[in-house]
Amino acid sequence: MEAPILAAVAAVAVLLGPAPVAARPAAARPLAARPASAAVPAPPCPRVPAPKVSRPPRPVPPPAVPEQRVVGGAGLDTAGLVVPAGVARPPALTATSWLVADLDTGQVLGGCGPHEYGTPASVQKLLLAATMLPRLDPKQVVTVTAEDMDIEPGSSAVGLVEGGRYTIETIWLGLLLNSGNEAANALARLGAGEGGAAAGVRAMNERAQQLGALQTHAVTPSGLDGKGQFTSAYDLALIARACFAEPAFRRYALTRQAQIPAQRTLRTKGFQIQNENQLIYRYPGALGGKTGFTDLARHTYVGAAERDGRRLVVTLLGAEPAPMRGWEQGAALLDWGFTLPRDASVGRLVEPGELDATPSAVPSEPAAPGTPRPAAASGPVEPGTLRIWSVAALVGAGGLLLAGLLWRRRARRPLS
Template sequence: MRAALLAVTASAILLAPAPVTAAGASAGSTVRCPRVPAPAMSRPPRPSPPPAVPEQRAVGGAALATTGLVVPAGVAAPPGVTATSWLVVDLDSGQVLGGCGPHEYGTPASVQKLLLAATMLPRLDPKQTVTVTAADMDIEPGSSAVGLVEGGRYTIETIWLGLLLNSGNEAANALARLGGGGNDATGGVRAMNEQAHHLGALQTHAVTPSGLDGKGQFTSAYDLALIARACFAEPTFRRYVLTEQATIPAQPKQRTKGFQIQNENQLIYRYPGALGGKTGFTDLARHTYVGAAERDGRRLVVTLLGAEPAPKRGWEQGAALLDWGFTLPRDASVGRLVEPGELTATPSAAPSVLAAPGASRPAAASGPGRTGSGRLWSVTALSGAGVLVLLGGLLWRSRRRLT
């Protein structure tokens, strides 16, 4: 099966149009991404990523298989940012408007919580009241927490708000445990990886549900766009990420008072038309960000990895890229987001992952293929996931502080 699918991909490479490069660049050349210098500071060495898999780097279009800038010919240059990779995408059509190193591996930090949301929102009843366990409270000391207490009773909706507004790592553990059907987050993380591969996010491998750094945990700007698109398709998610404040209720048995939490994503307060998103930071990942906005009936999402907080914070860099995206013609495109299930279809039905933007393609399969045990298997994802698991542990040098 793998050989058959690779044959489809190889054929598509021969038929794909020449990469779309920045204005003035020759076809096939690497265009440097616009960057602004960040202040000198002490940073831990970034983890070594797995070897690149050519088929995965070309998912969504041949032009996206670059370490540099890819934008439609003749458009204005995007703003300089400190992020090492980014992508701007039309949420509704799935067309990629431009990016920098779309398929370069990066460390997710708390934007990983979007994969948790894409996986668990359909599984969990927001009205159900659940009990927080000791396993849920097992998070890195000093890392981001919303303030849940062991033995406390909360609705699942309250836990979601604690996750998406305040980036609570104990909330992530609880939701992964509840959605994964076990006594800890292990089953939930496994489900997250299955969901990533179903969405076509072949460069994403989750080790923790919260985004706390773990050996072999990576993603890409392209993968984050796939995950974000799945999240924003959920009305409940859209409501949560636009919520400005919420109440964490008192727990009389644990002698804790109720308190208010506020949404940490400044985009929703300061950017007209903001739809919400997620912030992230660890020492290793630096600042990561996903944000979406609507203007004149057009919805765009930006994803960025590896940013520094100066001269502009992550959300401000995202806002600048959104502004740029909204200036582009509605038919501008350098690639597309694959559809859920498209890359896990059978080889005979699998469309080319390198199809030209806007090209017609067979309908995606209704769902992923599964073994008797219920585990998702993707023909192309297997090799990528194996590389991540086997090599990640050997190459990772971990520091795990998350805010």
Template sequence: MARPTSPAPPPLDPAKAAVGGPALATAGLVTPSGAAEPPKVTATSWLVADLTSGAVLGGCGPHEYGVPASVQKLLLAAAVLPHLDPKQVVEVTESDLDFEPGSSAMGLVRGGRYTVETLWLGLILNSGNDAANVLARLGGGTGGQAGGVAAMNAEAARLGAHQTHAATPSGLDGPGQYTSAYDLALISRACFAHADFRRYAATKTAEVPAQPAINAKGYSMLNDNQLLHRYPGALGGKTGYTDLARHSFVGAAERNGRTLLVTLLGAETQPARGWEQGAALLDWGFGLPADAGVGQLVAPARADSGNQVSSPAAGATRVRSDDRGFHIDWLLGTVGTIMLVGALLGLLFYQRRAARRQVGR
């Protein structure tokens, strides 16, 4: 059977192709000067970055358009996870189970009642398209599932992921759906900034509770991301596949105090599977000097200014975030603002006091 044809994405804006640094505006390979040759992979585009500092260590066509498949679920998590209570119990509806027959699912049943946390685990471990529909419906509020997809696109814009557009919450192929290896890194970094996501991504097995009211048994789920099971220091990530997208992959791992992220699109399974290609690229990244880099993952706060940096050094400030998403640079800016306001109020108080003294004379 012939492979489906990918719909044409919008023309690549040269300014957006340079987001993160001018060296990233290439359809080919970009690596630090003097670095060892990266491993040969079948992925059509890829990127390796430092998850903590945001430094891009290397890539191939990092801003080239690609089809995401189920790594799109990470955008759903970035957009919706911070706004949902993991303990909330949700009842599954018939429309939640409307997705492509035979595609990946966690096994939700109509009328079943599940916690949001169980849904996130089903989304990450089993790539549940059913879970994606429910979570998008919840995150979309009155807009329902369509509102959830709109929230995903709004989050992509906020993150500076200008080459990403979601048409489905699950990553199942939809019209005008695309992303890039660079955008996936921005989205993944936003996900890993949340403790709940890190916990879900690192979970190897989870239990789905029985539904006595509808006579449905409980069962176990196994994380299908082999990086988590077979790569030392793995923190998890997400796998993806459709006939159109081929294999996509996101993975993160920690080694010797460094945490690296790899994203790849358009891979084939021979001679190595997607996660194995990701593992090889992570090995290559860990072998680079700590200060190596060819660009930077831009911060969300800079999204409105185009997110362009002139060189890796220009974006080398370390960004640290706690589970609420507060950043050190944000904190410093806030402290400075408070000091300035305090000084102005002090001056105003002094002037008013002086005026009262002048009136009393």
């Protein structure tokens, strides 16, 4: 009788993820027996004073979902610092949350509020890339439409023109080197097939769920601010890992300059663009990444580098550019990560499809009249949906086995 129960307990522990080194000693209680609310408060994240600047109030995040905050390990459920025991203290930053992980093994080396909600800005373009790169032929020539050019005045644009004809690869370069918002609209529209950029955003949210990025909800393909648009440092690492698995993305991310061709029929000249990610110029072993900024999000950053055969990725949200710019804060975290032992870990990045997330039953923000509603999978996961059903199935199976064994024993007893 003990074997089925032990198997069920072991399966529950797997669902909850590995125990981080810094969060509990080896002799601590099992994760399933220790709810996150009972954890000892984590130390605060190392901070440097950020300059006082005028900024709009940050958007109110959705309510925290306990099951989402322990994805990758219970120790990641903290607003503070989580690092392996006995390692050097990470650098002080202005970023409100960050994470460092191994691109190849998926080990999380450390983080600051890894599951805290943040506003993505243009690092959301990585989710667009993770979604649409496998769908689009880079050699295909396409036409930019008026819908693609519908971006916020004064926001980042690469310089595509309505009616212009470009290869898909040129548009990807415009997106990843110069953070072109019109390029994002075009790629979302083209990758969706039908339904325009709105359908592309729905596909992005479905892709986020499939990757296990349960705290990510896209409203715009570009990362321009939208009501209800959030992500987390942990989710960005999952998304970045999917991007760096694509050979085309790795090539684009390291491209230093590209040519946007002339559109002679429209009487526009060609021009050259440069990669805005300073990491690729100034950090040995850099693999590329993505910068981002909006007034609401402040500075966001994703970057990766390789050293001695080890590839690390860093993600950060809510940073100010002084005394260090976003890419410099990322570089400092990479330096710290490369000093850690290869087996150091406080959690892990889940694999695509591992969580088998259930579409949410929580309603999204009310849509404006005529706005296509996002697919069910594009909202946050209903609290408890993911693990309650999994645990219920295990407990139910164990209960049936136990009931059967008790019935058999009772059947052997003489009637009183």
